[in-house]
Amino acid sequence: MPxxxxxxxxxxxxxxxxxxxxxxxxxxxxxxxxxxxxxTAFDRLAEDSTTAPDTADKAELAAMACAEFxxxxxxxxxxxxxxxxxxxxxxxxxxxxDRFHAKTTPRNWLESLIKAYVxxxxxxxxxxxxxxxxxxxxxxxxxxxxxxxxxxxxxxERVRSAIAADPRVGGVLALWGRRLVGExxxxxxxxxxxxxxxxxxxxxxxxxxxxxxxxxGRMFARLTENHAKRMASxxxxx
Amino acid sequence: MPxxxxxxxxxxxxxxxxxxxxxxxxxxxxxxxxxxxxxTAFDRLAEDSTTAPDTADKAELAAMACAEFxxxxxxxxxxxxxxxxxxxxxxxxxxxxDRFHAKTTPRNWLESLIKAYVxxxxxxxxxxxxxxxxxxxxxxxxxxxxxxxxxxxxxxERVRSAIAADPRVGGVLALWGRRLVGExxxxxxxxxxxxxxxxxxxxxxxxxxxxxxxxxGRMFARLTENHAKRMASxxxxx
Numbered sequence: 013m014p015x016x017x018x019x020x021x022x023x024x025x026x027x028x029x030x031x032x033x034x035x036x037x038x039x040x041x042x043x044x045x046x047x048x049x050x051x052t053a054f055d056r057l058a059e060d061s062t063t064a065p066d067t068a069d070k071a072e073l074a075a076m077a078c079a080e081f082x083x084x085x086x087x088x089x090x091x092x093x094x095x096x097x098x099x100x101x102x103x104x105x106x107x108x109x110d111r112f113h114a115k116t117t118p119r120n121w122l123e124s125l126i127k128a129y130v131x132x133x134x135x136x137x138x139x140x141x142x143x144x145x146x147x148x149x150x151x152x153x154x155x156x157x158x159x160x161x162x163x164x165x166x167x168x169e170r171v172r173s174a175i176a177a178d179p180r181v182g183g184v185l186a187l188w189g190r191r192l193v194g195e196x197x198x199x200x201x202x203x204x205x206x207x208x209x210x211x212x213x214x215x216x217x218x219x220x221x222x223x224x225x226x227x228x229g230r231m232f233a234r235l236t237e238n239h240a241k242r243m244a245s246x247x248x249x250x
Numbered sequence: 251m252p253x254x255x256x257x258x259x260x261x262x263x264x265x266x267x268x269x270x271x272x273x274x275x276x277x278x279x280x281x282x283x284x285x286x287x288x289x290t291a292f293d294r295l296a297e298d299s300t301t302a303p304d305t306a307d308k309a310e311l312a313a314m315a316c317a318e319f320x321x322x323x324x325x326x327x328x329x330x331x332x333x334x335x336x337x338x339x340x341x342x343x344x345x346x347x348d349r350f351h352a353k354t355t356p357r358n359w360l361e362s363l364i365k366a367y368v369x370x371x372x373x374x375x376x377x378x379x380x381x382x383x384x385x386x387x388x389x390x391x392x393x394x395x396x397x398x399x400x401x402x403x404x405x406x407e408r409v410r411s412a413i414a415a416d417p418r419v420g421g422v423l424a425l426w427g428r429r430l431v432g433e434x435x436x437x438x439x440x441x442x443x444x445x446x447x448x449x450x451x452x453x454x455x456x457x458x459x460x461x462x463x464x465x466x467g468r469m470f471a472r473l474t475e476n477h478a479k480r481m482a483s484x485x486x487x488x
Binding site for chain 1: 306319
């Protein structure tokens with residue numbers, strides 16, 4: 013049983029799955045990645061809000077940023093409950109997320125909106141897939157944290173009306189969407205190859221079902237399909 | 251009676267003070283200024299969080315940013331209840347706040363913390379003074395929104411330990427504190443001179459007590475005194 017964090021008072025009962033140290037390590041890795049991802053999402057949305065065309069739009073993006081920060085705090089607190097140092101748990105994923113954002117800095121307001129909508133959508137889908145292999149407590153937390161807080165309707169509406177006003181922007185934005193998904197997948201691959209615990213989690217164990225190569229292939233097919241749907245809802249080809 | 255905003259359903263009863271159109275105008279001005287101030291505080295804290303020395307400190311500043319954004323949404327909603335367009339109400343104050351922030355861009359992490367603590371403290375004191383002249387509903391909202399959410403202890407602790415580690419930084423940071431208060435007062439003066447409604451609010455009316463010049467002088471004395479106390483708690487001379 014890991015040490016509870018200092019401020020929790022009585023020891024909370026963790027699901028039995030955590031008796032396996034490899035499982036615990038994998039969950040700490042996953043929540044660390046997710047938490048750091050939420051924190052950088054806060055960062056990026058807050059920064060992008062400064063390019064908003066007016067104060068009302070700026071407030072919309074700021075609201076999205078703060079929603080992501082709220083998710084961050086929940087994940088950080090759960091890491092504490094697992095007896096992990098939350099910031100140490102995030103550390104291994106900093107470079108990957110920072111690299112992703114450095115390579116996908118939006119050049120304008122519309123690119124920011126697409127990144128918020130398409131990028132978060134893809135990440136959510138991925139974490140949801142992984143959550144299916146976790147104990148119920150962790151799975152519920154992840155699903156709650158990933159729940160769309162209704163902000164994406166705003167991004168879709170803004171991008172669609174910009175394309176309606178000037179159909180030529182559609183081509184450039186479609187390229188942007190493709191670049192986002194390409195970078196996201198290549199960074200995800202780096203994480204999977206560097207963190208054995210996460211790869212092991214997906215592969216399963218004697219007592220836990222996992223994904224074989226065919227299942228991983230099907231997962232990627234689902235991710236790409238959902239991505240194409242999101243692009244279509246923006247009025248863009250995937 | 252002003253029109254209620256579209257999404258409110260039944261008309262809410264506004265305090266009787268709002269029967270006076272000049273009073274309503276002054277409150278809309280005041281809440282507009284306060285709301286835009288909170289939104290720029292969000293902006294600035296979010297941006298400053300990117301210079302944090304580590305992820306834990308970054309999260310502290312991000313939490314402060316999101317607290318300010320929460321205040322912003324409450325003020326924006328109250329403007330809607332008063333029948334005002336919240337973003338139009340903020341418009342007259344944009345230039346002043348943007349100028350203040352442009353003139354007081356922190357050069358490093360410690361300057362960011364001092365600006366967050368000293369700047370917000372001064373602004374809070376000022377709005378609290380003004381709130382004393384308002385109807386109870388508006389006054390309670392302002393006081394709630396200004397309540398310190400416990401984040402300032404963090405800033406104080408970090409600045410004090412930086413000075414303990416290297417006492418020479420104290421001199422530079424003391425200058426920074428003086429510059430902040432000077433800029434804040436000079437921007438406040440611009441607002442007061444441009445917005446007749448706010449000046450009239452402070453001056454009072456036949457049925458409302460107001461501030462004479464002596465009272466305004468005493469208010470400034472209180473503001474400066476509290477500022478000096480904050481600087482002292484940081485270990486800096488005012």
